[in-house]
Amino acid sequence: MQKTLPQIRTVLPGPEAQKVLALDRQYVSPSYARDYPCVAKRGEGMLVEDVDGNTFLDFSAGIGVVSTGHCHPGVVRAIQRQAETLIHMSGTDFYYPLLAQVAEKMAAITPGDFPKRVYFGNSGTEAIEAAIKIARYHTRRHRVIAFLRGFHGRTLGSLSLTASRSVQRARFGPLLPGVTHAPYAYPYRCPCRRDAAECARDCSCADYIDQTLFKTITPPEDVAAIVVEPILGEGGYVVPPARFLQRLREIADRYGIVLIFDEVQCGMGRTGKMWAAEHFGVVPDILVSAKGIASGMPLGVTVTRAELMDWGPGAHASTFGGNPVACAAALETIRLIEEKYMANAARMGSYLLERLAAWPNRHPTVGDVRGLGLMIGIELVKDRKTREPHPEARNRVIYRAFENGLLVLGCGESTVRLMPPLIVEAEHADFALEVLDRCISEIER
Numbered sequence: 001m002q003k004t005l006p007q008i009r010t011v012l013p014g015p016e017a018q019k020v021l022a023l024d025r026q027y028v029s030p031s032y033a034r035d036y037p038c039v040a041k042r043g044e045g046m047l048v049e050d051v052d053g054n055t056f057l058d059f060s061a062g063i064g065v066v067s068t069g070h071c072h073p074g075v076v077r078a079i080q081r082q083a084e085t086l087i088h089m090s091g092t093d094f095y096y097p098l099l100a101q102v103a104e105k106m107a108a109i110t111p112g113d114f115p116k117r118v119y120f121g122n123s124g125t126e127a128i129e130a131a132i133k134i135a136r137y138h139t140r141r142h143r144v145i146a147f148l149r150g151f152h153g154r155t156l157g158s159l160s161l162t163a164s165r166s167v168q169r170a171r172f173g174p175l176l177p178g179v180t181h182a183p184y185a186y187p188y189r190c191p192c193r194r195d196a197a198e199c200a201r202d203c204s205c206a207d208y209i210d211q212t213l214f215k216t217i218t219p220p221e222d223v224a225a226i227v228v229e230p231i232l233g234e235g236g237y238v239v240p241p242a243r244f245l246q247r248l249r250e251i252a253d254r255y256g257i258v259l260i261f262d263e264v265q266c267g268m269g270r271t272g273k274m275w276a277a278e279h280f281g282v283v284p285d286i287l288v289s290a291k292g293i294a295s296g297m298p299l300g301v302t303v304t305r306a307e308l309m310d311w312g313p314g315a316h317a318s319t320f321g322g323n324p325v326a327c328a329a330a331l332e333t334i335r336l337i338e339e340k341y342m343a344n345a346a347r348m349g350s351y352l353l354e355r356l357a358a359w360p361n362r363h364p365t366v367g368d369v370r371g372l373g374l375m376i377g378i379e380l381v382k383d384r385k386t387r388e389p390h391p392e393a394r395n396r397v398i399y400r401a402f403e404n405g406l407l408v409l410g411c412g413e414s415t416v417r418l419m420p421p422l423i424v425e426a427e428h429a430d431f432a433l434e435v436l437d438r439c440i441s442e443i444e445r
């Protein structure tokens with residue numbers, strides 16, 4: 001492509017895109033929720049080219065997956081070399097060096113200075129399923145506490161924890177028994193109606209667990225795990241006060257509960273540190289990673305304190321999990337993130353957040369701007385006083401951004417999320433902000 005900024009050449013969707021859309025409409029599951037008709041043909045760095053030759057600046061990174069940008073040459077070479085050598089050799093029945101090497105690397109880079117063990121799946125949801133099973137197996141307890149607005153995947157176990165949007169659960173029940181949801185600390189919309197300062201000082205959402213749930217419907221001695229996203233992803237890019245996660249750690253310790261951090265979306269350098277947990281000074285017992293870990297190759301990883309994996313051969317496995325090609329991509333992705341892209345995420349995240357800080361004063365529909373590193377949410381509201389969410393405005397902004405060559409996604413009820421690949425540079429950030437600024441002004445007219 002050899003360009004750094006996007007260019008729209010046709011009416012969108014263009015003629016070739018129309019053909020793909022017709023085929024897709026006929027054969028592909030209608031459960032996918034596409035916000036706009038972007039029909040991708042290839043990707044390079046920050047750009048995606050569609051089937052009609054239009055190019056787009058990608059501030060969605062394939063929902064946070066292409067952490068090193070589209071088709072990073074180092075990752076492509078690692079995949080090609082591995083594909084020429086060994087594509088598959090199920091790690092559940094055989095051994096190969098890459099599986100142990102990625103396990104060793106993940107144990108080294110995840111928080112906690114203690115022995116660890118690693119389980120491999122193909123996706124975020126599988127890594128969460130494994131985490132639930134490990135916690136239940138080890139503790140011999142069955143209950144799990146998760147959080148309202150949290151997202152952990154769509155297979156039936158993880159879906160039982162997911163509480164992000166009711167359409168994701170409708171008609172699929174009954175789900176896993178023993179799951180209780182507590183409120184997530186959301187400073188802009190505190191479920192306990194406290195102001196941000198009180199929320200930061202002593203978080204009542206965490207108190208709700210031990211002062212209400214444990215005394216009424218969820219006996220703590222039955223609870224295997226607390227599962228939480230250290231930063232809410234699909235639920236709205238919400239950064240909780242550190243106290244929230246610290247209190248969860250205290251509660252888990254007090255009752256022998258396994259604390260599981262779902263870092264599928266917020267991990268792998270996205271927040272400017274390798275793990276979101278590091279911003280809050282809290283070490284989980286299990287850390288779950290996927291999405292950005294292998295730059296687009298499917299991989300889900302569950303990293304636990306070694307003693308939690310006391311299950312034996314046959315207890316759990318996956319044919320494809322930790323596939324050699326995905327592992328090769330992961331090792332190169334981690335190397336690149338450690339070498340330069342994590343630092344870039346911190347730098348460019350500050351750059352974007354500083355420029356966005358003025359938006360709530362400039363735009364009547366911008367209620368809140370928040371984030372850490374390259375995980376940034378812009379929440380749109382109908383009225384800045386009542387804070388009533390404005391999903392129609394958010395959807396319109398996202399669509400107009402697409403028509404202007406910028407790919408962004410929504411999250412929560414009315415938030416625009418910015419999650420570019422970690423390679424993003426100032427000129428991309430300037431372009432994205434300029435487009436969004438214009439699109440928001442347009443819907444405010």
Ligand code: PLP
Binds near residue numbers: 123
């Ligand atoms: N956990 C979190 C925090 C996620 O954001 C997602 C996906 O968006 C998942 C789990 C599920 O991952 P996957 O779609 O790979 O199953």
